[in-house]
Every structure is written in structure tokens, then in C-alpha cells.
Amino acid sequence: MVAGGLVIALPKRGLMHRRIGYVYVISMLLTNSSAFLIYHLFGRFGPFHALAIFSTITIAGGFVPALFRKKVKNWLHWHYYFMNWSVVGLYAAFWAELTTRTLPMGRFWMLVLIATAITTGLGSFFIRKHAKRLTGA
Known part of the structure; x- marks a missing residue:
């Protein structure tokens, strides 16, 4: 979660972005x-x-479009959207887990859906808000 947050928040297109991105990808695959x-x-x-x-x-x-950026048309577009949605999914899972474990409502699936909907709604807003600036599209 830390690597996902950092790779989203810190400046793009540099060695630090790439290194934190690799940590994120490996952590998520594991x-x-x-x-x-x-x-x-x-x-x-x-x-x-x-x-x-x-x-x-x-x-x-x-990851694949970034890895093969010289061969993938619009690689930055694919990289931006897929990676951002990956991080949003991670945070949606975190908030769903946190709410189901801490709120005494006993409605597991309802809490999962509410936490996921709020997280993906906010994620969608910020992904769209910054897309043009970060991808140039």
C-alpha cells in the first residue's frame, strides 16, 4: 500500500518512480x-x-506497456490507467477489509460494496482529473 501510494503521489518518469513501481508490482504479484x-x-x-x-x-x-514502451502504441495511456486502477483496487480492498473488521454492523457484503463504491468513485474522479496532465492525451 505504501509503494502504491508513493508511486501515485511522487513525480513521474524518473528513476525513483521506476524503482518504487517495481516494488509495487512485485509486492502485488506476491x-x-x-x-x-x-x-x-x-x-x-x-x-x-x-x-x-x-x-x-x-x-x-x-506494467507490460511500460516495459515494452518502444513497441506499444500509446503505452503511457495504458500504463497510467491500468496502474492507477490497480492502486484504486488495492485501496478499495483495504477499506472494505477495514470496515468489515471494525464496524459492528454484521453486514459483510453491504460494507464491502459501500467501501468499494466510495473508493472507486474517488479514484475515478482523481484518475480522470489528472489524466490529461500526466499522459498528454
Whole structure:
């Protein structure tokens, strides 16, 4: 979460951005991989496994274009949107987990949906707000 926040908040297109980005990508790949070791919630493949797959897709969607930027048309556009949505997803999962563990309402899925909706709404606003400035599009 720290690396995701830093890579979003700090200046782009530099060595520091790249290094923190690598830390973020590796951390997220390890986190998503570890999600597949958890089966005690549903006893089988569950919604959190599907979200780990989706998260891995967003990581790949942002990392691969940056890695092959000379071969990918509009690589910065793809990198910007996929990586930002990856971080928003991470924070949505954090807020959903935090609210379900701290609020005594007993409505797990409702809390997950509310926390996710608020986080993705705010994320969408800021992604769009800064897109033109950061991608030039």
C-alpha cells in the first residue's frame, strides 16, 4: 500500500518512480499469488480469488506497456490507467477489509460494496482529473 501510494503521489518518469513501481508490482504479484492459498472462507474458488486474478490483470496491463514502451502504441495511456486502477483496487480492498473488521454492523457484503463504491468513485474522479496532465492525451 505504501509503494502504491508513493508511486501515485511522487513525480513521474524518473528513476525513483521506476524503482518504487517495481516494488509495487512485485509486492502485488506476491500478494495476489498468496490469495490462492486461502480456501477456508468458501472451501473452493471464491470471489476473492477472482479479484486476485483481476488485480493481476490490471498489474500486467500497466506494467507490460511500460516495459515494452518502444513497441506499444500509446503505452503511457495504458500504463497510467491500468496502474492507477490497480492502486484504486488495492485501496478499495483495504477499506472494505477495514470496515468489515471494525464496524459492528454484521453486514459483510453491504460494507464491502459501500467501501468499494466510495473508493472507486474517488479514484475515478482523481484518475480522470489528472489524466490529461500526466499522459498528454
